[in-house]
Amino acid sequence: MNRNFQKDIDLGLSAKNKTLPSKYFYDEIGDALFVEIMNMPEYYLTNAEFDIFKNQNQELIKALKLEKNTFFELVELGAGDGTKTKQLLKTLNDQNYNFKYVPIDISENALNQLKKSITKELPTVQIHPKQGDYFNVLSGLQTSNHPIIVLFLGSNIGNLTDERANDFIQKLDYNLKKEDKVLLGVDLIKPKSVVLPAYNDAQGITKRFNLNLLTRINKELNANFDVNTFDHQPEYNEEEGVARSYLVSTKDQKVLVKGLDKTFTFQKGEKIHMETSRKYNDLILNGILAGSSLKIIDRLTDSQHLFADYILEKY
Helix, strand or coil, X not given: CCHHHHHHHHHHHHCCCCECCHHHHCCHHHHHHHHHHHCXXXXXXXXXXXXXXXXXXXXXXXXXXXXXXXXXXEEEECCCCCHHHHHHHHHHHHCCCCEEEEEEECCHHHHHHHHHHHHHHCCCCEXXXXXXXXXXXXXXXXXXXXXXXXXXXXXXXXXXXXXXXXXXXHHHHHCCCCCCEEEEEEEECCCHHHHHHHHCCCCCHHHHHHHHHHHHHHHHHCECCCHHHEEEEEEEECCCCEEEEEEEECCCEEEEECCCCEXXXXXXXXXXXXXXXXXXXXXXXHHHHCCCCEEEEEEEECCCCCEEEEEEEEC
16 A cells, blocks of 8 residues: 555545645546546647647757757656657757757556657657656756756646745756756636636546545545546636635535544535636746746747746856
């Protein structure tokens, strides 16, 4: 049994305002569902960032100050299926840049699939996948004499509260050397009419993605969640610039989690907070970077200005 999973689920369901960590969405079923989400017409985030990687990869290379005669390590946090990153890898490879690609992900399944696809599509690219916690892996790279470029794409940082995002940036800063860089993908603040459908698609894929975590708890912690008694409820506050996803109990019920030796009570209408998705602008991001040595040196947006890839450098 995964002790961290056990502990985190216990803490989340025992809280006054129940919550479940979004990092546990990604088992084998969750990985497949998220690929479906990225291909949904409503989910603009993937297409918008893909637009940048496909059509502005030379601009990305210039903004990152990459040089062909200097070996560097391209480290991606939460690499997933690598669809966007492959656009950059191909260009770097075709233009004879000297580098290795180090994808880091909590999902071993995702890394295995990624390594297979990179080996097939870009066989001359050096790939060294590492499974585990971002910072445990990054700390192992601290002794590297080579420049490190960290990719943190897909607005994954938006899943953190501002306080936790600032903490994340401090840890990232600590694990990097002077002149190392970060390519940080963030979703920009925009109207509710654009944002909300991305988390509430017509096909119900996002709902299945969220409910799959209850199924995972049933399987791994021997629980008896009835997923049919929970609804998916996304919310977006345009003024605040934060989208939140909840599962809501449709009735009064009790759920036994044998792996925790506990029973949890849910009232009708009670929410489980599943995920936060913060939207950004320059002001908000500079607040997140406060106290770190990471500074914004460039910013690229897609053709519709929905999404931005910020280039940060450690000073």
